[in-house]
Amino acid sequence: MWKWIQKLASPKVFYETTNKLIPWFLWPFIALLILGLYWGLVLAPADYQQGESFRIMYIHVPSAWMSMLVYFIMAMAGGIGLIWQIKMAEVVAKVSAPIGASFTLMALVTGAVWGKPMWGTWWVWDARLTSELILLFLYLAYISLNNAFDNPKTAAKASSILAIVGLVNLPIIHYSVKWWNTLHQGSILEDLTEPSVHPDMLWPLIIMVFAFQFLYGVLALMNARDEVLVREQNSRWVRAVVTGEQS
Amino acid sequence: MNLAEILSFLPYGKYALYIWLSYGITFILIVGLFVRASINHKKIRNQLKNKYAREND
Numbered sequence A: 001m002w003k004w005i006q007k008l009a010s011p012k013v014f015y016e017t018t019n020k021l022i023p024w025f026l027w028p029f030i031a032l033l034i035l036g037l038y039w040g041l042v043l044a045p046a047d048y049q050q051g052e053s054f055r056i057m058y059i060h061v062p063s064a065w066m067s068m069l070v071y072f073i074m075a076m077a078g079g080i081g082l083i084w085q086i087k088m089a090e091v092v093a094k095v096s097a098p099i100g101a102s103f104t105l106m107a108l109v110t111g112a113v114w115g116k117p118m119w120g121t122w123w124v125w126d127a128r129l130t131s132e133l134i135l136l137f138l139y140l141a142y143i144s145l146n147n148a149f150d151n152p153k154t155a156a157k158a159s160s161i162l163a164i165v166g167l168v169n170l171p172i173i174h175y176s177v178k179w180w181n182t183l184h185q186g187s188i189l190e191d192l193t194e195p196s197v198h199p200d201m202l203w204p205l206i207i208m209v210f211a212f213q214f215l216y217g218v219l220a221l222m223n224a225r226d227e228v229l230v231r232e233q234n235s236r237w238v239r240a241v242v243t244g245e246q247s
Numbered sequence B: 001m002n003l004a005e006i007l008s009f010l011p012y013g014k015y016a017l018y019i020w021l022s023y024g025i026t027f028i029l030i031v032g033l034f035v036r037a038s039i040n041h042k043k044i045r046n047q048l049k050n051k052y053a054r055e056n057d
Helices: A002-008 A011-043 A052-084 A087-119 A127-147 A152-166 A169-179 A199-231 A236-243 B003-009 B013-056
Strands: none
Touching (some): A052 A152, A052 B013, A087 A199, A236 B013
16 A cells, blocks of 8 residues: 555656546546436436425535635645645645636535525525635636746645645535534434435435545546656656646 | 516426526536636646746846
8 A cells, every 4th residue: 555655656657647537537527427417307206395495505515515625625635745745636626726726616606506496595694604605705706816827846735734724614615514503404414324314315415425526536546647747847757648648 | 578588498498597597597607616726737847947048048
């Protein structure tokens, strides 16, 4: 295991691995997306309280979930980069930020569009919504801090520290519906042994969560392989890859 | 008549506007992420190709 990690830390092996892995994430994403959307939008019955509007859940919950998971991955990768000076971890952290920010925006927008018919308003300054908005700002701060330095090493150092400090927001988002009185409903995926929704509604949600994980995977890999090329542009293997020579 | 009522002929009736709007925005964001990744891919390869070509001169 440790040997494998060390090998993966070499930019060339990392590049080759990302290239190889892309289809392994792209096709499961497409398959799960089609299955989840068909099940969620066509097969699942309407909710007895929320009518058809609950179908927004199938994109709202996965994107909200991913907004937090990607932040966690970003902060962890940033931390690994800080402690062990693994450049490839810095790459993972850097390419994750715009993807995570997009998931956060997705969660906020679909939540607003869902809130309008259910709560009668697009937005309330409620604990869950506000903490998720702060997550978006954390992502944006990370991205701009990362772009503010010319030296990728300094940029990674500064932005990783920001990401790690921002980790404190994740439990706040997660527990906000328990700690405070909020308009936002409790978690659906909290306890799968005693699900609070019917299996016909739950399965498409689980499938969509996996679809979004593969989506993050494929996007992160696509961006990471290019980021490696830029960082390692002075090494011989990058020249060989770009100009199409055999290395 | 508001927009939600006008669009209620679509599937999901009175919630049609909200469901299609949220799915539409999500779709655009996801497609945007893929487009951004592939534009970036081409741009970086071209930049590096040019850089190496200049160095060889």
